[in-house]
Amino acid sequence: VQLQILNRLFRPTFFNDLRTNQEIGYVASSFVSETNEYPTLSTLVVSDSNNAKQLKEKVMGFNYGFATAFQNVSNKTIENVKKSMIEELEKRPENLFVEAEPYFDDWTDGNYSFDSLEKTIGYINNTNKDDLLALVNTMFLEGQYMNTTIQIRGDDFKDTPFFNW
Secondary structure (H helix, E strand, O other), rough: HHHHHHHHHHHHHHHHHHHHHHHOOOEEEEEEEEEEEEEEOOOOEEEOOOOOHHHHHHHHHHHHHHHHHOOOOOHHHHHHHHHHHHHHHHHOOOOOOHHHHHHHHHHHHOOOOOHHHHHHHHHHHHHOOOHHHHHHHHHHHHHOOOOOOOOOOOHOOOOOOOOOO
């Protein structure tokens, strides 16, 4: 849930900086998912003007800049993001399939209390700026995260290097 809150702030700045300001590619986005039961923050950049090495370096630079700037994000901004997320979760379902989806997810996960929605809302309510700041610092400044990089080169970049640690 903390990554989801964080991504609500991360994604638009990622897009604005890399896509709009730096014009490094025509796709620049981020999303939260799960990899082997671990929460994952993924970024996606598609570029026809930068090679794989340049892209990775720019994403890493953005991450560091985001982490340092995040300290100045106001509590009000974070509270507005949380409020928006809760409103989306509490929104009246559009149809039976939308209404049933959380129950199917709980059933698939073996959660027969069917309380994931209520727990998620509780986690959102109980998250504060200090929690998010600790997460940002751990990930982007201290580097305590798993980093998986998938690099695909087109013909225009077939003779350029991949990013390598």
